[in-house]
Amino acid sequence: MSETYEILAVKYAFHDKRTRIDNFMLPDDHTNIEPIDYFIWVIRNSNRTIIVDTGMDRAEAEGRGRKFIQKPTEALAQIGIEAHAVDSVIITHMHFDHAGTLDDFPSAHFHLQEAEMAFATGACMCDEFVRRTFNVEHVCGMVRRVFSGRVQFHDGDGEVAPGVSVHRAGGHSLGLQCVRVATDSGFVVLASDATHLYENFEQRKPFSITVDVAQTLRSYTRLEQLATSRAHIVPGHDPLVLERYPAWKTQTQGRVHRLDVPRLI
Template identity: 50%
Template sequence: MPELSPYEIHAVRYAHNPLAVRRDNFLDADGHDASPMPMDYFVWAIRGNGRTFIVDTGFDAAMALKRNRQLLRSPGEGLKCIGIDPDHVEDVIISHMHYDHAGNHDLFPRARYHVQDTEMAYCTGRCMCHAPLRIPFEKDDVLAMVRKVFEGRVVFHDGDRELAPGITVHRLGGHSKGLQVVRVWTRRGWTVIASDASHFYANMEQGRPYHLLHSVEDTLEGYRALYELASDPANVIPGHDPLVAVRYPASAAGLEGIVVRLDADPCK
């Protein structure tokens, strides 16, 4: 895409779960394997060509307490570290409606939210009658999104869609029924923000899904799709792997481990 200037992608690390263990992170894990495998939580910022898109909205301090997670900083604070004022953001892409991706309901007061039809139907439909399927969702997050629908602030997508030249969304499902990933043109070619299509590098590299999912089949097929969407396998960015903050350089001096630049060359 030579006529289009490449976008920047920044990953804002806002929370951490130091208590996660290996058996939590693989569907086929040994149930006795309690070796540490901690988890990070990110939101992502795409910036360039006169546009800013935020991918996911994270959770707040109250949710961190409820879910026993460490909130390192609010996503809004992290974004301000790279000069993005949440009050001025106009586009937010919600990868899926799980609590750690769709909270902070009032953080982006001017934004329109890009959501898959399938995901909203899933989190407001009959499947939520089943307690096990409700576990990763929060009622208040879902209700807040429904309110945004009635305020005219939600843009629905049915499958793949171009949001701007060089930015597309692709519905993969798997982890959640309507999960979508974001493909971005960068100076390293096509880069894919996988969100929870793969929590860790190891999930997609080893073909071993995370334990919490809607469809094993869609998850496994999703790994293939992620690699096909990216210019290089290294350009697929998982949603929760602490290695992301290690492999990529800080977006600015002093932001090491806080905000990292995903369109930059990985650290050697």
């Protein structure tokens, strides 16, 4: 590997009222509480820092019934990253919890699948059922960045930096992309919402919010092809991530955990 990276999962919000019927298309239990966490991710080495997703702000979180911990940029500052200086951001997809706070990254260029931009601005957004997972201001904000030359589009597989690549893994959203990262422990795949929870891909149980079931199931296989092993796949919202990987530092337990090292369990 030409370059390897440290990867951090940074938790900024959570939702503790979800049940299994909220999390699975075919739930085996409709009533059990099954919380989810909200993350952004940091990929960095001595040469560069890349942020994956920009999360959402407090108003968005509280308006949708989520528990907000702190602004993503505040969480980044606590680990030594100033958002205004970040020059590379990967947006896995344009849903409200992944593509908000764009204005907090004024120097960044954004990496996005061309199919996701087309989906977020196309005919499907005429249907409330589909568009409710998007925020029109986030989408318009990305369009403005397209017009200012700050978006690099990818069509399927694409390199962001040596050892960091994006790969279309649609289904939850049509242009969703995962991120493959070279680390000292192998290739880690930040799945984002290609699989919200470990159980989604491990047991082939699609998440409840899915626009293309067949594509989602194919994406689970794609994640496994890209990662060194199934243990190298990191779901987008699973609280188990914070149990299976060690804290970055003792004082960041439960908030910032390291993903480029072997799992604890």
